[in-house]
Amino acid sequence: MSEARVDDLVSGILDGEHRALARAITTIENREGGYRDLVSALHAHTGDASVIGVTGSPGAGKSTLVDKLAKQYRDRGLTVGVIAVDPSSPYSGGAVLGDRIRMASNVGDMDVFFRSMSARGQLGGLSTATADAITALDAFGKDRIVVETVGAGQNEVDVVRTADSVVVLVQPGSGDDVQMLKAGILEIGDVFVVNKADMDGAATTVSDLREMLHMRDGSPAGVAGHHGVASMDDDTDADSEDWDPTVLETVATEGTGVEELIEVLDDHYAHLRETGELDRRERTRYAEEIRQLLRSDAADLLEAEIDRHGGLDALVDEVQARETDPYTVADRVLEPFADCVDRRRG
Amino acid sequence: MSEARVDDLVSGILDGEHRALARAITTIENREGGYRDLVSALHAHTGDASVIGVTGSPGAGKSTLVDKLAKQYRDRGLTVGVIAVDPSSPYSGGAVLGDRIRMASNVGDMDVFFRSMSARGQLGGLSTATADAITALDAFGKDRIVVETVGAGQNEVDVVRTADSVVVLVQPGSGDDVQMLKAGILEIGDVFVVNKADMDGAATTVSDLREMLHMRDGSPAGVAGHHGVASMDDDTDADSEDWDPTVLETVATEGTGVEELIEVLDDHYAHLRETGELDRRERTRYAEEIRQLLRSDAADLLEAEIDRHGGLDALVDEVQARETDPYTVADRVLEPFADCVDRRRG
Numbered sequence: 012m013s014e015a016r017v018d019d020l021v022s023g024i025l026d027g028e029h030r031a032l033a034r035a036i037t038t039i040e041n042r043e044g045g046y047r048d049l050v051s052a053l054h055a056h057t058g059d060a061s062v063i064g065v066t067g068s069p070g071a072g073k074s075t076l077v078d079k080l081a082k083q084y085r086d087r088g089l090t091v092g093v094i095a096v097d098p099s100s101p102y103s104g105g106a107v108l109g110d111r112i113r114m115a116s117n118v119g120d121m122d123v124f125f126r127s128m129s130a131r132g133q134l135g136g137l138s139t140a141t142a143d144a145i146t147a148l149d150a151f152g153k154d155r156i157v158v159e160t161v162g163a164g165q166n167e168v169d170v171v172r173t174a175d176s177v178v179v180l181v182q183p184g185s186g187d188d189v190q191m192l193k194a195g196i197l198e199i200g201d202v203f204v205v206n207k208a209d210m211d212g213a214a215t216t217v218s219d220l221r222e223m224l225h226m227r228d229g230s231p232a233g234v235a236g237h238h239g240v241a242s243m244d245d246d247t248d249a250d251s252e253d254w255d256p257t258v259l260e261t262v263a264t265e266g267t268g269v270e271e272l273i274e275v276l277d278d279h280y281a282h283l284r285e286t287g288e289l290d291r292r293e294r295t296r297y298a299e300e301i302r303q304l305l306r307s308d309a310a311d312l313l314e315a316e317i318d319r320h321g322g323l324d325a326l327v328d329e330v331q332a333r334e335t336d337p338y339t340v341a342d343r344v345l346e347p348f349a350d351c352v353d354r355r356r357g
Numbered sequence: 358m359s360e361a362r363v364d365d366l367v368s369g370i371l372d373g374e375h376r377a378l379a380r381a382i383t384t385i386e387n388r389e390g391g392y393r394d395l396v397s398a399l400h401a402h403t404g405d406a407s408v409i410g411v412t413g414s415p416g417a418g419k420s421t422l423v424d425k426l427a428k429q430y431r432d433r434g435l436t437v438g439v440i441a442v443d444p445s446s447p448y449s450g451g452a453v454l455g456d457r458i459r460m461a462s463n464v465g466d467m468d469v470f471f472r473s474m475s476a477r478g479q480l481g482g483l484s485t486a487t488a489d490a491i492t493a494l495d496a497f498g499k500d501r502i503v504v505e506t507v508g509a510g511q512n513e514v515d516v517v518r519t520a521d522s523v524v525v526l527v528q529p530g531s532g533d534d535v536q537m538l539k540a541g542i543l544e545i546g547d548v549f550v551v552n553k554a555d556m557d558g559a560a561t562t563v564s565d566l567r568e569m570l571h572m573r574d575g576s577p578a579g580v581a582g583h584h585g586v587a588s589m590d591d592d593t594d595a596d597s598e599d600w601d602p603t604v605l606e607t608v609a610t611e612g613t614g615v616e617e618l619i620e621v622l623d624d625h626y627a628h629l630r631e632t633g634e635l636d637r638r639e640r641t642r643y644a645e646e647i648r649q650l651l652r653s654d655a656a657d658l659l660e661a662e663i664d665r666h667g668g669l670d671a672l673v674d675e676v677q678a679r680e681t682d683p684y685t686v687a688d689r690v691l692e693p694f695a696d697c698v699d700r701r702r703g
Contacts, residue, residue, distance in 0.1 A: 047684045054682030297676045297683060298669055304687035305663075309655050312694055317651075323644055330643045331636075336400035337643060338393045341650035348658055351697035 012038065012045030021052045024151050029124060032151050036094075039143040040128050050143045056150040060092075061280050063155060064171030066196060067180025068163040072206040076180060076263035076272075077159045081123045083269050084155050092148035092156045095127040098137050098166035124153065138169050139303055142296075168195055173296045175289065176279045178202045178272070181220060184212035197227055200256055201279050204272060208260035220258050227256075252286045254279060316344050358384065358391030367398045370497050375470060378497050382440075385489040386474050396489045402496035406438075407626050409501060410517030412542060413526030414509045418552040422526060422609035422618075423505045427469045429615050430501050438494035438502045441473040444483050444512035470499065484515045485649055488642075514541055519642040521635065522625045524548045524618070527566060530558035543573055546602055547625050550618060554606035563604055570602050598632045600625060662690050 020038070023031025035053075038046045063080075067073050074095070081091045128140060141158060148156045158174055160167035171177050179191070179200035191197050203224070205216050257275050261268030283289035317323050320343065329335045366384070369377025381399075384392045409426075413419050420441070427437045474486060487504060494502045504520055506513035517523050525537070525546035537543050549570070551562050603621050607614030629635035663669050666689065675681045 047688075051682045051684045054676070055679045058679070293677060294673050297673045300683040301669065301672060301676070301686050304683055305659055305690060308687055308691050309659060309694070312691070312698060313651055313655060315698065323647065326647060327640050327643045330400075330647070331639060333401045333404070336397045337646040337650055338397045340647050341654055342393075344651060345654050345658070347697060348655070348694050351693060352658060352661065 012043060012049075014045075014048070017045045017048050017052065020049060024053065024147060025056060027152060032124060032147060033126070035147045036126050036128075036144050039140055039147065042140070046143070050146055053146050053150040057146055058149070060145075060149040060153050060156045061176070062145055062149075062174045063157045063276060064174030064177045065157060065159045065180065066163050066167050066171050066177070067160075067204075067206075068182065068185065069161060071163075071180040071182040071185070072263045073159055073161075073180050076204070076206060076261060076269070077157055079263055079266050079269045080157065080272065081125075083266075083273055085123060087273075089154040090122045090152065092124045092151070092153035093126070093159060094141060094144050094148070094156070095125070095159045095161070096137065096141055096167075096170050097127065097129045097161040098164070098170060124148065124151075137166070138173075139300070139307070141170050142173070142300055163191060163196055165195070168199060172199045173292070173299065175283060175292060176201045176276055178204055178276070180204050180206050181216060182207055183210045183216040197223055201254060202272070202275050203256060203258045204268075205258065205260050206263050208268065209262050213260060217258055217260065224256050224258070252288070254282050254288075312348070313344065316347065320344055358389060358395075360391075360394070363391045363394050363398065366395060370399065370493060371402060373498060378470060378493060379472070381493045382472050382474075382490050385486055385493065388486070392489070396492055399492050399496040403492055404495065406491075406495040406499050406502045407522070408491055408495075408520045409503045409622060410520030410523045411503060411505045411526065412509050412513050412517050412523070413550075413552075414528065414531065415507060417509075417526040417528040417531070418609045419505055419507075419526050422550070422552060422607060422615070423503055425609055425612050425615045426503065426618065427471075429612075429619055431469060433619075435500040436468045436498065438470045438497070438499035439472070439505060440487060440490050440494070440502070441471070441505045441507070442483065442487055442513075442516050443473065443475045443507040444510070444516060470494065470497075483512070484519075485646070485653070487516050488519070488646055509537060509542055511541070514545060518545045519638070519645065521629060521638060522547045522622055524550055524622070526550050526552050527562060528553055529556045529562040543569055547600060548618070548621050549602060549604045550607050550614075551604065552607050552609050554614065555608050559606060563606065566604050570604070573602075598634070600628050600634075658694075659690065662693065666690055 020031050020035050024035055035049060037043075038049060065073055065077055065080075077093060077095075081093060084091045126144070128137070128144060145156055145158065158171055160170055163179075177199050179196055179202070181191075181203060183205060203220050205213055205220065207213070257279075259268060259272055259275060261272060263269070280289075283292065317326070320326060320340075326335075326340050326344075330337055330340060366377050366381050370381055381395060383389075384395060411419055411423055423439060423441075427439060430437045472490070474483070474490060491502055491504065504517055506516055509525075523545050525542055525548070527537075527549060529551060549566050551559055551566065553559070603625075605614060605618055605621060607618060609615070626635075629638065663672070666672060666686075672681075672686050672690075676683055676686060
């Protein structure tokens with residue numbers, strides 16, 4: 012994409028053209044040439060949207076809830092962008108078809124902008140691509156941005172964890188609790204929604220959830236550090252400014268509970284702002300974005316160097332044959348970079 | 358450490374001097390100058406030991422079982438090295454004291470070499486340091502190397518997952534199952550040992566475990582990929598050559614079941630060799646070691662560059678103030694490396 016075309020897209024987005032927004036997100040999703048310049052240019056115009064991550068296992072009713080949430084926001088005069096992220100799908104075919112169905116059944120209002128994104132190439136890249144799409148929606152001027160995941164695994168956690176508010180959907184009696192434990196979703200949820208609350212077992216699920224959340228905020232069980240020093244994995248959010256995760260019931264198909272959800276989300280956002288946590292989360296997000304970019308860009312440089320040495324398999328062959336060893340291999344591959352730094356310093 | 362001193366240590370180890378081995382492992386644990394050369398030199402003499410990882414929550418009886426296991430191996434004329442790894446402790450004080458107690462209560466035979474290691478600095482480094490200590494024990498000529506962790510969290514998983522055989526200890530009625538699910542330990546265990554099998558609830562724990570393992574080998578539940586394409590996180594070990602994880606009962610304090618455990622471990626090792634899995638695991642281990650070293654060495658180079666730009670906090674400040682953006686920051690920090698590669702190619 013030419014520099015002029017990037018400029019066109021940027022001004023299109025700032026002028027509120029949905030076509031430019033759609034084109035920009037495609038560029039971002041496909042990592043087309045120019046996407047870095049595009050996101051760089053849009054960044055200066057961000058900072059006004061609040062970002063809501065919605066996760067939960069397939070079948071919990073996420074898309075229905077997100078549709079109702081978007082409609083409710085529209086009724087309140089707010090504009091909405093929705094990104095449905097599918098980390099498990101390397102293809103976009105299905106997702107695009109899904110889009111059309113979703114869009115047809117949607118509010119029928121272009122002020123709800125809906126887009127799905129799938130994993131092309133590395134999964135690590137999807138968090139970055141999602142962050143970039145959020146940047147585009149934010150710069151466009153959307154008031155609320157909802158990031159919805161297809162499943163509830165580790166990759167989904169990575170995608171939603173940097174949202175301002177994380178909503179976790181749970182289906183009664185689904186064994187979702189175990190899956191959530193595995194994925195670490197329990198740790199990142201700000202609001203837990205037991206959807207399909209008219210199903211049998213909803214009350215049990217609500218109380219199970221409350222108990223698990225209670226455990227979460229209590230002692231971190233077994234694996235914790237000695238000597239009063241918390242291990243690096245521990246959350247250290249046990250102070251009085253902490254948000255007490257809310258458990259809500261909804262029946263998304265009927266819209267029941269959606270207004271309450273919006274109120275809780277508003278409360279959470281107000282809490283984030285008042286405690287300075289919003290600012291801290293933004294800083295954490297940017298720090299992680301920078302680190303993630305540095306890691307993946309550096310990994311690209313490293314891959315190129317590994318290839319120049321015949322590829323990782325060839326290096327492993329040598330190590331396995333005891334012709335060389337991992338440290339010598341690492342030194343050899345990194346030598347040009349280390350030299351380079353030395354030379355610039357010397 | 359001087360080059361000559363490294364050479365001394367290496368020949369000491371190859372001559373079977375326990376004092377040299379102890380000194381080498383201290384050098385490795387503390388990442389003292391010369392440790393890279395030391396491990397590099399020892400690598401050529403490795404490949405004969407089999408490595409057994411033992412994990413499980415605190416109180417499950419790991420140290421007692423490992424002691425009995427070591428004694429049993431000694432009775433069979435095999436030499437043993439034990440490394441007890443504590444990822445949660447940044448200090449060595451407690452560990453060293455623990456060592457002395459363990460050593461006193463031990464087989465009283467220097468052919469069981471016991472050492473504990475704790476996390477100094479980065480946790481990622483502990484897997485590497487453990488791998489390096491294994492290299493030293495292997496080069497020394499130990500027949501069996503047991504790596505025992507203190508707890509059963511994610512960091513412990515990282516430490517033991519590259520062992521030839523992974524033993525997971527479970528205490529009856531302890532709720533260990535949930536912790537194991539969280540940490541992903543269920544996925545990596547080759548042998549599951551319900552210790553304290555004379556306690557109430559042992560039979561239930563055994564059957565619960567069998568059921569969970571059955572689920573593990575069945576469909577990976579909920580989060581799996583679409584389109585018949587497995588997600589990147591799926592294990593693809595569903596072929597007929599698979600090892601069927603064994604569940605055993607022991608009462609380590611009385612030595613009950615320890616012989617059976619050794620037989621199962623022998624069976625597992627034979628299975629690994631016959632199926633070519635031993636070779637594959639070694640390759641995977643070396644590939645991971647190389648990647649881990651490249652990552653941490655590259656991260657060091659990156660950190661130095663970030664510092665040269667005033668530190669990550671300063672960069673985040675600029676991004677938050679919209680003076681710059683994450684992509685521009687990444688480009689700026691990596692510029693010298695990218696230039697360097699270009700220059701060497703051009």
